[in-house]
Amino acid sequence: xxxxxxxxxxxxxxxxxxxxxxxxxxxxxxxxxxxxxxxxxxxxxxxxxxxxxxxxxxxxxxxxxxxxxxxxxxxxxxxxxxxxxxxxxxxxxxxxxxxxxxxxxxxxxxxx
Amino acid sequence: xxxxxxxxxxxxxxxxxxxxxxxxxxxxxxxxxxxxxxxxxxxxxxxxxxxxxxxxxxxxxxxxxxxxxxxxxxxxxxxxxxxxxxxxxxxxxxxxxxxxxxxxxxxxxxxxxxx
Numbered sequence: 169x170x171x172x173x174x175x176x177x178x179x180x181x182x183x184x185x186x187x188x189x190x191x192x193x194x195x196x197x198x199x200x201x202x203x204x205x206x207x208x209x210x211x212x213x214x215x216x217x218x219x220x221x222x223x224x225x226x227x228x229x230x231x232x233x234x235x236x237x238x239x240x241x242x243x244x245x246x247x248x249x250x251x252x253x254x255x256x257x258x259x260x261x262x263x264x265x266x267x268x269x270x271x272x273x274x275x276x277x278x279x280x
Numbered sequence: 281x282x283x284x285x286x287x288x289x290x291x292x293x294x295x296x297x298x299x300x301x302x303x304x305x306x307x308x309x310x311x312x313x314x315x316x317x318x319x320x321x322x323x324x325x326x327x328x329x330x331x332x333x334x335x336x337x338x339x340x341x342x343x344x345x346x347x348x349x350x351x352x353x354x355x356x357x358x359x360x361x362x363x364x365x366x367x368x369x370x371x372x373x374x375x376x377x378x379x380x381x382x383x384x385x386x387x388x389x390x391x392x393x394x395x
Contacts, residue, residue, distance in 0.1 A: 176320065202383060211284070211370055211386030212323070254321055258384075267313060267325040267336055268384060275321075 171195050174257055174271030183280050187244040191257035191271045194238065198259040198269075201233050203242045206254045206273065215255075216242065247278045283307050284387040286371050292393045293361055301356045301390045303371030311335075312354035313372040313384065314346060323370070329354055330376075358392075366394045 174191045181187055189203075200219055204212035216231040218224045218240075224231045230243040240259075244251055257271040284305045293299055305312065313336075314326040328336035329348040343359040354371060368391050372384040 206321075209388070211372075211388045212384075213386070214383040217383055256321070256323065267328050270323040273321040273323075 170272075171269050172257060172259065172271040175274055176272055178275040178277055180277045180279060181247055183247060183249060183278055185247050185278070187242075187247050187251070187276060187278075189242040189244075189255050189257075189274050189276070191240050192238055193240075193259060193269075195259075195261070195269075196235075196238065197261040199262040200260045201231070201240050202258040202268070203229075203231060204256045204258055204270075206256060208253075212256055244276075247276075249278045249280045252276055252278050284371055284373055284385050286369075286387040286390050288390060289388070290391050290393075292395065294395055295361055295363060297361050298357070298359045299361060299392075300358070301369055301371075301392075303354045303356070303387060305352055305371075305373040305385070307373055307375075307385060309373035309375050309385070310351050311374045311376060311382075312348065312351075313374075314354065314356050315370040315372060315386075317368040317370060317389070319367070327354075327356075361392075361394045363394050366392055368392070 172193045203216040205215045206212040221233045221235045228245045232241040254273040254275045256273040258268040311330045313328045317323045327346040332348045345357045348354045368389040370389045371387040374382040
């Protein structure tokens with residue numbers, strides 16, 4: 169079993185829809201949670217960064233962390249065709265000696 | 281201004297050859313990484329250097345040897361290439377290791393194809 173599980177998709181939604189992307193994890197030591205967006209033929213870029221449990225909002229994006237359930241989510245409101253990409257969750261423990269552990273990514277397609 | 285740059289962008293080579301990938305960052309970061317992304321988009325850490333010192337070395341074959349001549353550069357040399365080495369290799373950098381707010385900045389990857 170991988171430490172971080174993520175549905176690979178693809179997830180296809182119409183423009184304007186609310187998108188929900190999720191990851192589950194098994195390592196209770198994870199404290200820092202991130203979402204990266206990766207366009208085709210490009211490197212991942214950081215989208216959202218949260219520490220421990222709770223919500224964080226940035227424009228159309230909201231990240232949620234539920235440590236009791238070992239479950240994190242990324243919500244995208246009013247999705248746009250430009251949001252079409254692969255979304256990777258990533259996390260690390262508080263010690264930080266280990267590098268980030270990534271999920272395998274969910275491919276999102278927003279249809280115009 | 282490219283923050284993390286890798287060369288070459290594409291690399292096609294035959295089994296058994298030796299090849300190198302170069303990475304440079306101009307962000308002033310002191311930690312650099314090599315990640316391997318397979319065909320299913322799974323990103324896996326290979327190596328990490330902090331101030332030119334190797335700090336993470338996952339179970340990677342000895343055929344892979346990273347070299348960090350200075351904080352801004354981390355190169356990857358691969359000996360005796362095998363078909364299974366075909367993947368996209370990403371270089372990344374961050375400020376410190378495990379610092380609370382030190383996200384990774386990635387290059388655009390080197391797509392390696394071994395035939």
